[in-house]
Amino acid sequence: MRYGTGMVLVVAAGVTWSLQGLIFRQIHDAGTWATLFWRSVGMIPVLLGFLMWRAGGSPLPAIRSVGLAGALGGLGLVGAFGGAIYSIQSTTIANAVFLFSASPFLTALIGWMALGERVRTETWAAMGVALAGIFIMVRSDLSGGALAGNAAALLSALGFAVFTVTLRWGKVSDSLPSVLLGGLFSIIAGATVAAQMGQTLAVPLPDALWAMAMGAVTLSGGMVLYELGSRVVPAAESALLSNIEVMLAPLWVWLFLGETASAATFLGGAVLLVAVTMNGISGARRAAAA
DSSP, rough: OOHHHHHHHHHHHHHHHHHHHHHHHOSSSSHHHHHHHHHHHHHHHHHHHHHHHHHSOHHHHHHHHHHHHHHHHHHHHHHHHHHHHHHHHOOHHHHHHHTTTHHHHHHHHHHHHHOOOOHHHHHHHHHHHHHHHHHHHHHHSSSHHHHHHHHHHHHHHHHHHHHHHHHHHTTOOOOOOOHHHHHHHHHHHHHHHHHHHHHSSSOOOOHHHHHHHIIIIHHHHHHHHHHHHTTTTOOHHHHHHHHHHHHHHHHHHHHHHHHOHHHHHHHHHHHHHHHHHHHHHHHHHHHHHO
């Protein structure tokens, strides 16, 4: 595969992920745990099919190869997926996706604390800028559902950070089997927590179908595209290119649903996006020099 083709695939992954907010707004009655359950049900067949196609047979060897680290990463994804769903249901799409983009910095911090990985000076500077952006975004939401939604978005970013660090710890080169495990764990978690809270998984059929479509197309489809493209595009560049999701997600809900957000959200989000871009560019330059 050529580098240009890889770039197109990574950008296509970001565009695909950006549509999730628009689909979320079509789900009206299903709660967080029911949505998590049905979205995970939709993603499993797609990931299994892709792993079988890539392996030319059973996906079990690839799943076994991720070991304990992959299983722990899958558990991290339960928090990432659940937090993302709750945040999007509780705050604006713009708030949620901008806060999701804090994940690279949380990854750097956890990697530093848990694995002793060195954090580059440029990343520390970008973290400071990112914290300023997050503060601008959330300072007007210190009460009610908006605060809970913002906290859930940061929890989602933390879950993805845990997922990334555990794969580094286990030196897992292929993330998709761990994502598949995350989907399986999410089905169990969604059903268990919904039962404990007295909620039902028997949601209206349109809600279940939208959630499954999101899992099968926008979530799993985007991950497959990203995995294929990232084979020839360096990690720092891939992460940077996929940030098109952050820019497009608020645009789709504004264009089609008229949903907007406060000036503070866009100002803080712009600052946060600048921080992510700074970190991505510096990482790409360092990788190219190496």
